Amino acid sequence: MKKHQMNSGRRAVLRLAAALGATATVGVLAADRFGAPEPATGAAPAPQGAPGTGSGGARPAPASGPQAAAAARLRSTAYRLQPMTAYAPPAFRRAVPPVRQRPFLSMSGVGRSMVLTFDDGPDPRYTPAILETLRRYECRAMFFVCGEMAVDNPDLLRQMAEDGHVVGNHSWSHPLIPKLRPSRIREELGSTSEVVERTLGTAPLWYRAPYGAWNRHSFEIGAELGMEPLAWTVDTLDWKEPGTGSIVRRVLDGAAPGAVVLSHDAGGNRSQSVAALRRYLPELLDAGYRITVPRR
Template identity: 70%
Template sequence: MKEDQQSIPGSTPGRRALLRLAACTGAAATVHVLTADPAGAPGPPAPAKPRPAAGPQRAAAPLKPSAYRLRPMTAYAPPRLGAARPPVRHKPFLRMDAPGRTMVLTFDDGPDPRYTPDILKTLRRHGARAMFFVCGEMAVDNQDLLREMVDDGHIIGNHSWDHPLMPKLSRSRIRSQLERTSDVVENAVREAPRWYRAPYGAWNRASFEIGADLGMEPLGWTVDTLDWTEPGSSAIIHRVRAGAGAGVVVLSHDAGGNRSGTVRALRTYLPELLDQGYRITVPHL
């Protein structure tokens, strides 16, 4: 919300009465702006000479809190601002710039109660953290898994509502895809996603702009395990081993098909990476 700025005319001895009247009028206008709180907070004491009421006023409906929108100003508190919006990117991040031998494991399309719990269990056993880019239509019915992710220190990212090809959508539909998913995540874990990934890795200008407007940074990947083709755990393990390196972001999936190969592969390559001195963790903004 932007505050209206008012100017006061210059003062002369012959205009004191007029100036005094203008100052009172300005104070009354300021009180109106500061007490126009959708949450219905009480305003400060009324002026000594209040104007007659023009008629009954309807109370504004409360706004739903959101971690990626500006909060309204209240009468008794300073403005509460959401997280600063990231800049609009022209391409996604493909790797992480972190000290040492750091790698990031990411899992898309879930959460799926058939596979996600086993992935979380393996990560927990080895003290590793990962990123889960969730689809809203999966997350809405599995919010307990979202809370488990956060409790274990993982990061939840936004992967759209139902995995469409973003460049084929209008701006309003792209916003709906991302915003609805962020709302589900925020309702479940009290924090909206700060990262997002376009389905199929298909980015366009609108998705970059809308993602930034919702407070999210775009993340791609460095190594694609191709587990979505269901090649078997051995092929997935081979691709992770071949692509391992400092700053690498690995793409896998915990939903969208038979992900038993992904589950088995993680049990093998995760302890191997740790034994080789890699630090499996998550990025911080």
């Protein structure tokens, strides 16, 4: 994505965010999410990136090429759920009650553990290098994938699963969720879950709203699809392409027990994200941090 396109799109998102008055909300990912699936208890709100300040940056609608073809498949019956008003996920797929009103933000009570997350992929230009680095250090991470990318890169999805990573749902086309009707939110999340399930045999158990912009409908629909919402505590701002050193510093400065780190493996030029991971991951391990993923 060219720089002027990214900046223009981001300004548009910021204007839209201001008009919506949308802000993200946060929660705490309790230690039992890394063991028994019990609901998390009280969490103090904390500031988080408003739409346009994280989770992928602006993503203009594709006019041609693979993404346009993927979008066309979304409209087809092959990669679309049954009519959304009739869709009822099996009871065992529902998220652990009660339905959350804010996303999990971090872990608690798990010692010196951190979670690394990567949004917007999979992208054949950058995701393989991230997987290779994680494999080298025997670490697992979370990948919040977009359906329009996942449908064209099933081999990368399978590699994520084979390496023990958690594949989460980041919507189909990376829209601003609060701007959508509930039926469209269901379609964005449901179609992405379907692609992941068809590829891996299991549907995602976690999801993340694009731009960190959540609303009540997204929590309810995510729960119906059997998913829990996860935000972040450390934003690398790698979508701004600030330089490899800046990304490394943000991760190391934000390192703390229970931290969840937001990075990207698609949505633009992510070569800095790839290079930064190679630098900060061994430093985190040398500092005694365990890189882990939640389980349910």
